[in-house]
Amino acid sequence: xxxxxxxxxxxxxxxxxxxxxxxxxxxxxxxxxxxxxxxxxxxxxxxxxxxxxxxxxxxxxxxxxxxxxxxxxxxx
Amino acid sequence: xxxxxxxxxxxxxxxxxxxxxxxxxxxxxxxxxxxxxxxxxxxxxxxxxxxxxxxxxxxxxxxxxxxxxxxxxxxxxxxxxxxxxxxxxxxxxxxxxxxxxxxxxxxxxxxxxxxxxxxxxxxxxxxxxxxxxxxxxxxxxxxxxxxxxxxxxxxxxxxxxxxxxxxxxxxxxxxxxxxxxxxxxxxxxxxxxxxxxxxxxxxxxxxxxxxxxxxxxxxxxxxxxxxxxxxxxxxxxxxxxxxxxxxxxxxxxxxxxxxxxxxxxxxxxxxxxxxxxxxxxxxxxxxxxxxxxxxxxxxxxxxxxxxxxxxxxxxxxxxxxxxxxxxxxxxxxxxxxxxxxxxxxxxxxxxxxxxxxxxxxxxxxxxxxxxxxxxxxxxxxxxxxxxxxxxxxxxxxxxxxxxxxxxxxxxxxxxxxxxxxxxxxxxxxxxxxxxxxxxxxxxxxxxxxxxxxxxxxxxxxxxxxxxxxxxxxxxxxxxxxxxxxxxxxxxxxxxxxxxxxxxxxxxxxxxxxxxxxxxxxxxxxxxxxxxxxxxxxxxxxxxxxxxxxxxxxxxxxxxxxxxxxxxxxxxxxxxxxxxxxxxxxxxxxxxxxxxxxxxxxxxxxxxxxxxxxxxxxxxxxxxxxxxxxxxxxxxxxxxxxxxxxx
Numbered sequence: 001x002x003x004x005x006x007x008x009x010x011x012x013x014x015x016x017x018x019x020x021x022x023x024x025x026x027x028x029x030x031x032x033x034x035x036x037x038x039x040x041x042x043x044x045x046x047x048x049x050x051x052x053x054x055x056x057x058x059x060x061x062x063x064x065x066x067x068x069x070x071x072x073x074x075x076x
Numbered sequence: 077x078x079x080x081x082x083x084x085x086x087x088x089x090x091x092x093x094x095x096x097x098x099x100x101x102x103x104x105x106x107x108x109x110x111x112x113x114x115x116x117x118x119x120x121x122x123x124x125x126x127x128x129x130x131x132x133x134x135x136x137x138x139x140x141x142x143x144x145x146x147x148x149x150x151x152x153x154x155x156x157x158x159x160x161x162x163x164x165x166x167x168x169x170x171x172x173x174x175x176x177x178x179x180x181x182x183x184x185x186x187x188x189x190x191x192x193x194x195x196x197x198x199x200x201x202x203x204x205x206x207x208x209x210x211x212x213x214x215x216x217x218x219x220x221x222x223x224x225x226x227x228x229x230x231x232x233x234x235x236x237x238x239x240x241x242x243x244x245x246x247x248x249x250x251x252x253x254x255x256x257x258x259x260x261x262x263x264x265x266x267x268x269x270x271x272x273x274x275x276x277x278x279x280x281x282x283x284x285x286x287x288x289x290x291x292x293x294x295x296x297x298x299x300x301x302x303x304x305x306x307x308x309x310x311x312x313x314x315x316x317x318x319x320x321x322x323x324x325x326x327x328x329x330x331x332x333x334x335x336x337x338x339x340x341x342x343x344x345x346x347x348x349x350x351x352x353x354x355x356x357x358x359x360x361x362x363x364x365x366x367x368x369x370x371x372x373x374x375x376x377x378x379x380x381x382x383x384x385x386x387x388x389x390x391x392x393x394x395x396x397x398x399x400x401x402x403x404x405x406x407x408x409x410x411x412x413x414x415x416x417x418x419x420x421x422x423x424x425x426x427x428x429x430x431x432x433x434x435x436x437x438x439x440x441x442x443x444x445x446x447x448x449x450x451x452x453x454x455x456x457x458x459x460x461x462x463x464x465x466x467x468x469x470x471x472x473x474x475x476x477x478x479x480x481x482x483x484x485x486x487x488x489x490x491x492x493x494x495x496x497x498x499x500x501x502x503x504x505x506x507x508x509x510x511x512x513x514x515x516x517x518x519x520x521x522x523x524x525x526x527x528x529x530x531x532x533x534x535x536x537x538x539x540x541x542x543x544x545x546x547x548x549x550x551x552x553x554x555x556x557x558x559x560x561x562x563x564x565x566x567x568x569x570x571x572x573x574x575x576x577x578x579x580x581x582x583x584x585x586x587x588x589x590x591x592x593x594x595x596x597x598x599x600x601x602x603x604x605x606x607x608x609x610x611x612x613x614x615x616x617x618x619x620x621x622x623x624x625x626x627x628x629x630x631x632x633x634x635x636x637x638x639x640x641x642x643x644x645x646x647x648x649x650x651x652x653x654x655x656x657x658x659x660x661x662x663x664x665x666x667x668x669x670x671x672x673x674x675x676x677x678x679x680x681x682x683x684x685x686x687x688x689x690x691x692x693x694x695x696x697x698x699x700x701x702x703x704x705x706x707x708x709x710x711x712x713x714x715x716x717x718x719x720x721x722x
Contacts, residue, residue, distance in 0.1 A: 006326075006330075008323075008326030008327050008330065009315040009319055009323035009324065009326060009327060009352065009353065010314050010315025010318060010319060010323060011315075012353060013318075020353070021326075021353070043310040044310065044311070044312050044314065044315075045312050045556065045557075045607065047327070047549065049330045049331050049672070052330070052331070052332065052671060052672030053672060054331050054549075054572070054672075056553060056554070068326075068327075068330035068331075070324075070326060070327030070330055071312050071315055071323075071324075071327065071607070072312060072549060072550060072556055072606070072607045
């Protein structure tokens with residue numbers, strides 16, 4: 001299946017620079033946010049939203065999902 | 077011989093010109109640690125209740141902490157505390173930069189400033205020597221000019237200057253104290269207090285003091301510093317370093333938490349034009365040669381993160397001089413999404429005006445956003461604004477109004493009172509659009525989506541503030557940083573947008589920890605109970621290594637609780653009580669529009685129940701919200717209870 005991924009902030013550095021944090025990933029059925037982190041070798045603590053709704057990192061993704069990933073939101 | 081701190085406090089009476097040095101015992105430092113708690117000791121002891129915030133009776137206290145100046149990240153912070161002219165309650169604001177460390181090296185832990193000078197002066201403190209000097213030639217000048225003149229006048233390019241700009245001189249209620257021309261004790265109008273005293277600047281230098289500075293356990297501190305440097309590249313603050321605090325803009329947008337159009341929406345269509353990565357790619361100094369990591373990132377004394385932005389714009393209507401730094405997330409939000417503006421150059425230019433004239437970018441941008449909503453609704457008219465079309469999205473109008481506030485011109489004089497006072501002055505129902513708590517404009521984090529933050533905005537003694545507790549997402553559905561939050565006894569995550577007794581406990585315990593951090597005076601990106609570079613146990617080790625004290629986590633939390641109780645007691649003396657612990661009505665009445673947060677407002681019943689719970693957990697009077705004698709005595713503040721007659 002394919003998911004459309006937007007990586008915000010420092011997470012965009014896990015993709016080639018011209019991508020500016022945006023890519024389409026091919027993943028096996030049943031893949032989760034954690035699998036995306038593993039595939040991209042992301043080291044930071046990650047939060048994610050699918051279709052604007054924040055989800056747990058064990059959330060199972062569906063074909064065509066719009067996935068946003070970012071670091072945990074605090075102050076600043 | 078103390079390690080980490082000087083054991084000396086300089087008292088400055090500007091009315092008489094008298095300067096005296098106090099040498100408090102070690103127990104005093106261990107009780108307060110410095111910063112805000114230490115400042116509150118003097119404000120409560122020496123300021124009469126009911127003092128005019130802009131009169132000579134107000135006391136401006138400037139303090140560093142017991143660890144300021146140590147060779148480790150995140151320690152170079154200074155707290156300014158006084159009665160706030162913006163809120164009429166206690167005012168309190170922190171800054172970073174090199175000033176705090178240099179102040180420590182100059183030989184003092186605090187300056188306690190009283191009275192009012194007959195003419196403009198500056199305080200010059202040089203390796204233990206101190207004097208007041210004439211500042212008539214500096215009055216009316218912007219920050220960068222003053223810094224340059226003082227460096228030449230004192231013959232030393234390494235002096236550090238904390239000063240008020242023309243906005244502080246004129247009494248703009250949200251004027252800030254600026255150092256390095258780009259770091260601010262931003263909030264609550266501490267610059268207006270300093271300006272009202274005819275104190276243009278505090279200048280420090282500690283060339284010899286730096287050489288003599290010692291810590292109790294150098295190896296322990298070095299180990300911690302090395303650990304921080306090693307952890308940083310893969311840490312959760314790596315992005316703050318590279319992309320600045322505006323790294324978070326995209327995250328906020330993703331979940332409908334980017335306050336837009338004066339908090340009418342949690343999403344802003346053109347957010348990508350004003351976020352941290354775009355700033356990095358386009359206007360950060362060195363971006364044109366891909367050397368922005370080298371040239372476009374500045375730091376505070378001895379910090380590994382380097383999160384401060386250095387912006388240069390040489391073309392177009394909004395030219396920006398790198399000397400005045402660059403905008404934080406709060407600033408890109410208040411001048412940007414709050415105002416519906418997607419012009420990063422205009423936002424950076426407004427930021428520059430604030431740093432030149434000495435104004436808080438949060439209150440300034442948020443006040444303009446409030447005025448824009450009033451204008452859109454016909455409550456403020458072109459007759460009021462001098463013909464300026466103060467509509468959402470009008471970058472030119474936003475910049476013009478920022479200039480007018482800074483210079484005290486036309487409608488800028490009204491907005492320079494802050495939005496709450498301006499609404500009172502204008503009337504016509506303009507208060508409907510306020511986003512203030514205790515008269516201070518809300519920063520760029522949304523109570524509608526973070527319910528413990530809604531509580532903290534309301535109860536915080538110095539008004540709506542985003543750096544007074546940890547935010548909800550780390551304690552919703554699962555504990556995001558179990559080891560660190562566990563160190564504070566926080567182990568039971570709560571549902572999204574809940575405000576259960578356990579969520580209140582999360583807010584209160586992390587509020588104590590943040591309160592501690594504003595007393596030890598450490599950066600809340602470097603230390604904290606969750607995503608920060610160092611956790612609570614690291615902070616404990618750091619304080620132990622610098623001071624040699626066998627402090628415990630419980631003792632540290634008590635320092636934070638003590639400071640919070642002192643702030644609340646100050647407000648109680650001023651008649652500021654539970655009635656003032658309010659969230660802006662707009663947050664309850666007007667549901668957000670668009671994006672993932674569409675239709676969401678703060679639940680009033682949930683909020684009111686949590687208020688009761690918060691006072692109960694603090695062991696305060698639930699009816700008034702004031703500290704009780706029982707609690708004050710438990711915190712060794714019986715003398716404060718005597719003042720309150722409780």
